[in-house]
Amino acid sequence: MEEKMRECIEKCLECANACMHCATSCLKESEVNMLRDCIRLDLECATLCNTTAKLMQLESSYSNTIAELCAQLCNACAEECEKHAAHGMEHCAQCARMCRECADLCMSMSTAA
Amino acid sequence: MEEKMRECIEKCLECANACMHCATSCLKESEVNMLRDCIRLDLECATLCNTTAKLMQLESSYSNTIAELCAQLCNACAEECEKHAAHGMEHCAQCARMCRECADLCMSMSTAA
Amino acid sequence: MEEKMRECIEKCLECANACMHCATSCLKESEVNMLRDCIRLDLECATLCNTTAKLMQLESSYSNTIAELCAQLCNACAEECEKHAAHGMEHCAQCARMCRECADLCMSMSTAA
Amino acid sequence: MEEKMRECIEKCLECANACMHCATSCLKESEVNMLRDCIRLDLECATLCNTTAKLMQLESSYSNTIAELCAQLCNACAEECEKHAAHGMEHCAQCARMCRECADLCMSMSTAA
Numbered sequence: 473m474e475e476k477m478r479e480c481i482e483k484c485l486e487c488a489n490a491c492m493h494c495a496t497s498c499l500k501e502s503e504v505n506m507l508r509d510c511i512r513l514d515l516e517c518a519t520l521c522n523t524t525a526k527l528m529q530l531e532s533s534y535s536n537t538i539a540e541l542c543a544q545l546c547n548a549c550a551e552e553c554e555k556h557a558a559h560g561m562e563h564c565a566q567c568a569r570m571c572r573e574c575a576d577l578c579m580s581m582s583t584a585a
Numbered sequence: 586m587e588e589k590m591r592e593c594i595e596k597c598l599e600c601a602n603a604c605m606h607c608a609t610s611c612l613k614e615s616e617v618n619m620l621r622d623c624i625r626l627d628l629e630c631a632t633l634c635n636t637t638a639k640l641m642q643l644e645s646s647y648s649n650t651i652a653e654l655c656a657q658l659c660n661a662c663a664e665e666c667e668k669h670a671a672h673g674m675e676h677c678a679q680c681a682r683m684c685r686e687c688a689d690l691c692m693s694m695s696t697a698a
Numbered sequence: 699m700e701e702k703m704r705e706c707i708e709k710c711l712e713c714a715n716a717c718m719h720c721a722t723s724c725l726k727e728s729e730v731n732m733l734r735d736c737i738r739l740d741l742e743c744a745t746l747c748n749t750t751a752k753l754m755q756l757e758s759s760y761s762n763t764i765a766e767l768c769a770q771l772c773n774a775c776a777e778e779c780e781k782h783a784a785h786g787m788e789h790c791a792q793c794a795r796m797c798r799e800c801a802d803l804c805m806s807m808s809t810a811a
Numbered sequence: 812m813e814e815k816m817r818e819c820i821e822k823c824l825e826c827a828n829a830c831m832h833c834a835t836s837c838l839k840e841s842e843v844n845m846l847r848d849c850i851r852l853d854l855e856c857a858t859l860c861n862t863t864a865k866l867m868q869l870e871s872s873y874s875n876t877i878a879e880l881c882a883q884l885c886n887a888c889a890e891e892c893e894k895h896a897a898h899g900m901e902h903c904a905q906c907a908r909m910c911r912e913c914a915d916l917c918m919s920m921s922t923a924a
Contacts, residue, residue: 485824492868499734508725516645516743522861523636529831533630534658541654545647598711605755608854612847621838629853635748641720742871749862758855760884767880771873 477528480539480577484525487546487574492520494553494567501561510552510564519548521574540582546575593652593690594638595619598685600659601634607680609668613675623677630662634687653695659688706765706803707751713772713800714747720779720793721789734779736790743775747800766808772801819878820864820914826885827860833892833906840900848907849891849903856888860913879921885914 495514498507509545524542528535550571606665608627637655641648665668670678721740724733750768754761776797783791823833834853837846837876883923889910 481828485828489820489824489864489868492865496738496869499738504730504734508730511737512643512645512722512725516640516643516647519636519639519643520647520651523632525828526632526831527629529828530625530629530632530835532625534629534633534654537654538633541650548654594715598715602707602711602755604749607754609851610757617847618843621843625835625838626848638715639718642715643722663896738869738871742866742869742873745862745865745869746873746877751859752858753855756851756855756858758851760859762854762878763880764859767873767876 473502477535477581481525483574483577484521484528484542487503487570488518488521488525490567490570491515491549494563497561497563506579507556510556513545513549513552517571518546521543524578528577536582539578543575543578543582546571546578550575590641590648590694594641595696596683596687596690597634597638597641597655601631601638602663603626603683604628604631604634607676610674610676612646621671626658626665627680629657630684633658637691649695652691656688656691656695659684659691661662663688674683703754703761703807706807707754709796709800709803710747710751710754710768713796716753716793716796717741717744717747717775720789722805723789726789732755733782736782739771739778740793743771743797743811746771750804759766763775769801769804772797772804793794816867816874816920819920820867822913822916823860823864823867823881826909827857827864829906829909830854830857830888832859833902836900846895848885849895852884852888852891853906854890856884856910859884863917875921878917882917882921885910885917889914 491514493513495518498504498511498514501507504511520538520542524535524538527538532538550568553561553564553568553571555564557568604627608624610633611617611624614620617624620694633651633655637648637651640651645651663681666674666677666681666684668677670681717740718734721737721744724730724737724740730737746764746768750761750764753764758764759777776794779787779790779794781790781799830853833851834857837850837853838845840846843850858920859877859881863874863877866877889907892900892903892907892910894903896907
């Protein structure tokens with residue numbers, strides 16, 4: 473497997489991890505009411521990042537197509553998290569950063585194909 | 586959730602189940618050497634079917650896009666399984682049928698959007 | 699694969715489905731604040747039910763051990779959901795029923811070993 | 812989340828990654844016939860490592876129990892991979908190392924509880 477794909481797999485797993493941590497942390501916040509969309513997007517993004525990693529691990533010929541979709545969802549999750557990061561939620565800030573990095577790597581896989 | 590999406594979720598889970606059963610059965614066949622692509626496609630297809638179900642369960646706005654990709658992978662898996670079904674592999678025949686049904690439902694979700 | 703295991707796999711997938719539907723529905727309730735534990739347990743239970751199904755699909759020798767743990771988590775999730783079912787939450791009532799059924803089947807796999 | 816659990820989550824994800832890479836590589840080997848058990852154990856181990864990570868990410872009270880089971884399966888997978896590593900399969904050697912490391916960390920989580 474080429475180095476670039478290995479990096480992308482690792483970033484996807486790291487991003488899924490940050491998303492799950494963000495979702496779990498949101499569920500403990502007093503403002504959980506305002507974090508519904510964030511929790512749902514975290515769960516969606518973690519799911520798709522894990523799947524993107526798994527299809528790449530299987531060296532699937534669908535890897536680049538799923539990576540493109542993953543990049544879109546990562547950016548959507550980042551956008552939502554950035555709203556709450558602006559109000560001091562550290563787990564959202566961390567998740568947003570990871571999502572942006574993952575989106576960039578996934579997009580570069582997609583266009584490299 | 587609307588009835589149609591519920592059906593699609595159930596079919597995706599049923600298809601992932603058939604794919605995993607096919608992969609496990611292939612690994613026990615004496616002709617495992619000829620079943621490499623089948624095993625890999627089974628694993629890819631099971632992964633994407635599960636993810637499609639999960640994004641639909643989360644009522645993700647990416648449900649229809651992922652359903653379209655899932656339909657493509659289901660058809661690719663069916664095509665490979667049909668080769669071995671023609672040589673009497675029952676698990677491949679069953680997996681191929683399920684993949685075709687899942688592809689049809691996923692495609693109908695995708696175009697309904 | 700024996701009939702009993704096939705039934706257990708299907709029940710695990712059905713239960714995971716009910717848990718995810720419950721989590722997604724809880725996230726839309728006005729009382730989301732009181733449903734934090736329910737959402738978290740739904741996600742835990744869906745995860746473990748899916749994994750129990752997958753290890754059984756792979757005919758793993760760890761199937762019965764994981765089924766026992768799955769039964770425990772299903773019962774814990776059912777207990778939490780029953781509290782909210784008592785206050786009229788239909789998705790919690792449905793999830794609790796499914797979790798109890800899944801726990802029974804998983805436990806019977808475990809003791810059958 | 813405490814530092815120790817964070818490390819264990821990362822190791823589980825890394826181990827699942829090595830297992831999936833090993834399974835995909837085994838499927839390409841000319842000796843695939845002798846690698847059936849290895850592929851199946853790789854898939855089982857990847858599944859359980861991912862689930863252990865996910866339950867820890869959700870801060871589940873079942874984390875330590877699943878970690879103990881994960882340690883057992885990691886050791887079983889390592890044992891199988893070590894046989895093939897002795898005959899020069901580099902992906903098996905790498906997978907075995909990762910499984911042993913993951914088993915140790917998971918076991919330490921389990922006894923720390």
